[in-house]
Amino acid sequence: MFRRKLTALDYHDPNGFDCSDETQFRNCVVWLEDQKIRHYKIEDRGNLRNIPSSDWPKAYEKYLQDLNCPFGVQEKKEALDWLLGLAVRYEYGDNVEKYKNCQPLDTSANSDKAVDPLVNLDSNSPDFKAGVTALANILKIQRHDDYLVMLKAIRILIQERLSPEAITKANQNREVMRLNLSFFWFQTHATLNEAAQILRLLHIEELRELQTKINEAIVAVQAIIADPKTDHRLGKVGR
Numbered sequence: 001m002f003r004r005k006l007t008a009l010d011y012h013d014p015n016g017f018d019c020s021d022e023t024q025f026r027n028c029v030v031w032l033e034d035q036k037i038r039h040y041k042i043e044d045r046g047n048l049r050n051i052p053s054s055d056w057p058k059a060y061e062k063y064l065q066d067l068n069c070p071f072g073v074q075e076k077k078e079a080l081d082w083l084l085g086l087a088v089r090y091e092y093g094d095n096v097e098k099y100k101n102c103q104p105l106d107t108s109a110n111s112d113k114a115v116d117p118l119v120n121l122d123s124n125s126p127d128f129k130a131g132v133t134a135l136a137n138i139l140k141i142q143r144h145d146d147y148l149v150m151l152k153a154i155r156i157l158i159q160e161r162l163s164p165e166a167i168t169k170a171n172q173n174r175e176v177m178r179l180n181l182s183f184f185w186f187q188t189h190a191t192l193n194e195a196a197q198i199l200r201l202l203h204i205e206e207l208r209e210l211q212t213k214i215n216e217a218i219v220a221v222q223a224i225i226a227d228p229k230t231d232h233r234l235g236k237v238g239r
Contacts, residue, residue: 005084009036009091019077026051029060029083036087039067070137071130078130 006014011031018024030049033039040048040063047059061073067086071079132147135154144150 002081002084005081005088009084009087019080023051025076025080026056026060028080029063032083032087033063036090037067037083039063070134077126078133081127081130082134
């Protein structure tokens, strides 16, 4: 399942890599950090490079946390796939000129056929599960045992909340939504609605009192400025 990304990263043995082999797995993680990700300084990679150590899992766990990886050490395949994806992004960032002129595969021969990208989707593959879980974590969607259900929830959220039209509408109505949010919540219960109305009236009364005090202060200041008193002892005008 990792062959394509390992090949893109020029890993020495992408076809023979076995994630279930603990030694190969650890070596791959260290190789990714040393050659592609480079999150730690060289002198700080000692614990991660100490592959035979019994403390390596702790170093690996800390490494995932430092990278803000959404997966833990128990989610072995998902975490490694996430690391590979991160490495691919860094690889592209380091070689933008090399990859920016790459041409997409020629699909003109099949252009007359509508292609459904979900036709060949394997919902049981670790790649699929890792991708759906990562998206769910980013979008703060609750996990579900059925990954297809999670994918459907992600699609609905993106269509309703993250489409260009939805974002434009949200920006236009941001202030209205902010003012009406508490009102909408209180409307769901008659008792709470009544309490909310009372709170609003009290708040309006407090604002009126505050405005009255502000007006009185303004009048007092204007009176002082408009009718200054002369203190001959100080030789100046004013209080």
